[in-house]
Amino acid sequence: MYRDGARKSMWQEEIKRFSSDTDLNQLFDVAVIGGGITGVSTALKLQQSGKKCILIEAANIGFGATGGTTAHLNDFFDTTFAQAINDFGLDNAKLLAEAGKNAMNIIESNISEFSIQCDFEKKKAYLFALDEKQAKQLDDMVEASLKVGHTMEYCNQIPFPIPFEKAVIIPHQGQFHPIKYIKGLCEAFLSAGGNIVEDCLCESHEEEEGEVIVNTSKGVIRVHELVYATHIPPGVNKLHFTNAPYRSYAIAFELKDTDYTQQLGYDLSDPYHYYRVHEINGEKLLIAGGEDHKTGHMEDTGECFTRLENYVRQYFDLDVPYYTWSSQYYEPVDGLPYIGKMPGSNGRIYVATGFRGNGMMFGSLSSEILNDLIVKGSSKYEKLFDPGRVKVGAGFSSFVKENATVVFDLVKDKLTREYIRSLEEIKEGEAKIIWYDGNSYALYKEIGGKLHALKSTCPHAYCEVRWNSAEMTWDCPCHGSRFNVNGRLLTGPTVEGLQKIDLESDI
């Protein structure tokens, strides 16, 4: 089954079809858009609360980041408790720490309630500083974690063959197989009377008196409430200015020796490297991740795998990589996710996004927050994760930076498109954006010579797409929409593909 990239992730073989034969011509309580961990967890929770739910997925369950994750389960986050205290105050940082524990409980109780066989294991996590600067950062993290009631203890050894300056151990962390987990949730959702519709793109919505009209590729669906679990929702809204798309890379290797650690590991580099082990089809594999960058900002994304592999080979005795894959996540401008009522809506539209590299946890937590907001009208986390918040101070400089980058991307690419005299100039396996007769085109020539030509302007905000050689996709650097070589839409926020060009007749 499919994922939103050309490379096969370690989890992908477990993806299966779920489409039910749903009559769309009825009023639902809630439509949840997006079949990743966030959408599936939320749909199940709402259905359990007595809401009549429909889960809508543009492709197949697990098609997005959940099929391309590495599935560490941590109750500490990419935004450290030290940053949270500094930017949001001690009480909010304590609430964040509580949110981490709560998310872990949600996952564990789902696994136990629905008897989900998803290779779930409790683990210890090791955070290690590679130099003095990182050691200072680690000291700040330990001090802050004490203040918020989270446990980090210094240790003298780590179960990874990597030289380090200072390290801490964090108990009660975990890992699982993300697709086996959401498959179990989907089965529970269907058993509880929920509806799943795959291959159904949500194109837009309209808020009317008492209900929401959801326009999809399979027709109009009427609902009382709508949840977007799609990262950022379709259309143009405030969340496009407060979230930036990033890519991260993962490789699963067999080790030459049998010295596989059983624990989770993270250094404090920027971007950091992350490690864990998972057994798949009888093979124990070390999964290493890292090399993150802003989407569309790496000339040759294939190099990210080379760099990651070379880095890991310095320390581990590795055999060949079994799987190499990359995926996309969103960075929020002030470091905390956006979970709750969608800014600019009349109160019936909800979103959950901006999870950084912690979407297993925040996606799961979203199910509780959105259920509380929809069923009870309030959540203890609603202020902290309010999608409408604007916190000048916390992340304000990165807010300015991210938006300046979008404007720069928009203008730069319009000015730097190439002219070519003949299509022969494009080599096999090469991709180029070219300028011809007042229009710009995205060209990719397959090995064997077949040329794919598309209009290169993303239909969402009219930025120019850029080639992602690692996943063989055209990626929009502005808001993260992505397309395959045929122009087919893979990832929103746009809801249209890139226009295909017939080179014989269209140019």
Ligand SMILES: Cc1cc2nc3c(=O)[nH]c(=O)nc-3n(C[C@H](O)[C@H](O)[C@H](O)COP(=O)(O)OP(=O)(O)OC[C@H]3O[C@@H](n4cnc5c(N)ncnc54)[C@H](O)[C@@H]3O)c2cc1C
């Ligand atoms: C390489 C990598 C490693 C990571 N590792 C970890 C980790 O170890 N631990 C952790 O906690 N987090 C990790 N993350 C983050 C985590 O994987 C994601 O945050 C999480 O999977 C997001 O889940 P989601 O359900 O919100 O989104 P997705 O899984 O992306 O699901 C969104 C779904 O919505 C669908 N969709 C989009 N638009 C529409 C539309 N208009 N209509 C219908 N459907 C639509 C998509 O097809 C997709 O299936 C990692 C991320 C990356 C990239």
